[in-house]
Amino acid sequence: MRIGFGKDLHRLVPERPLVIGGITIPYDKGEEGHSDGDVLIHAVADAILGALGMDDIGHIWPDTDPALSGLDSAIIAREVGKLAENRIENIDTVITLEKPKLEPFRKEIRDNLASLLGIPASRLNIKAKTAEGFGPIGRCEAIEAEAIVLLKD
Ligand code: MG
Numbered sequence: 412m413r414i415g416f417g418k419d420l421h422r423l424v425p426e427r428p429l430v431i432g433g434i435t436i437p438y439d440k441g442e443e444g445h446s447d448g449d450v451l452i453h454a455v456a457d458a459i460l461g462a463l464g465m466d467d468i469g470h471i472w473p474d475t476d477p478a479l480s481g482l483d484s485a486i487i488a489r490e491v492g493k494l495a496e497n498r499i500e501n502i503d504t505v506i507t508l509e510k511p512k513l514e515p516f517r518k519e520i521r522d523n524l525a526s527l528l529g530i531p532a533s534r535l536n537i538k539a540k541t542a543e544g545f546g547p548i549g550r551c552e553a554i555e556a557e558a559i560v561l562l563k564d
Contacts, residue, residue, distance in 0.1 A: 412500065413564050415462025418557040419453035423508075429554075431506065431513070432520035432537070433485045433527055438511050442554060445474035449484035451506055451524065451537075454556035456484075458502065459491045459528075462562040485527050492528035499528065500561040503536045508554040513539035 423429070427441030430449045442448025456468045465471075472479055472487060492499075506513060513520070517537050525532040542548035548555055 413462045413464075413562045415458040415460070415560045415562065416558070417454040417457025417459075417461060417467075417560075418555065419450045419457065420553055420555040421448045421450050422553055423551060429511075430484070431516070431554075431556075432524035433488065434516055434520050434523055436511060436513070436516055440551070445480055446472070446482035446487075447484050450554050450556040451504060451520070451558075452484040452488045452527075454558040455502060455504060455524065455528070455560070456487050456491045458558040458560040459495050459499070459562070462560050463494060465494070488524060488527035489529075492530070495528070495562060497529070498563040499530050499534055500563055501534045501536070502528075502530075502558060502560045504538065504556060504558040506537070506539045506554070506556045507542055507548050508539065509541050509544070509549055509551045513537075 421442035423440040429436045429438040429441040432451045547553040
């Protein structure tokens with residue numbers, strides 16, 4: 412087995428969509444970013460790339476490349492899913508955000524991201540937590556995601 416860990420954080424700003432695992436969640440702010448800012452996909456992609464012993468997503472999809480402006484992170488998810496070549500045993504994730512409540516969207520996020528990665532939804536777990544009002548996440552100024560993956564060697 413090989414293990415990989417990834418995390419990502421984006422600022423939340425007005426007039427941007429809140430995209431999590433490829434699903435747009437209704438909210439009055441969204442992730443600031445060169446791409447669509449999908450924190451969950453970025454964390455999962457870095458976990459998979461880490462388990463593969465590859466460079467992180469910033470090397471493969473640089474935020475300095477004008478051609479990648481507004482990049483749909485679903486493309487990143489599909490690409491890392493292919494790189495993992497059916498070796499994904501399971502992925503566990505934690506999304507930390509104060510608002511909105513993600514529970515109503517958790518199944519849709521899981522199903523969509525699993526499909527992008529080319530794995531059964533049973534191999535992907537999505538958890539959401541708040542920051543209990545503390546720090547930038549607690550003040551609804553940022554969203555964070557962490558992911559850990561186990562790959563068959
Ligand atoms: Mg990111």
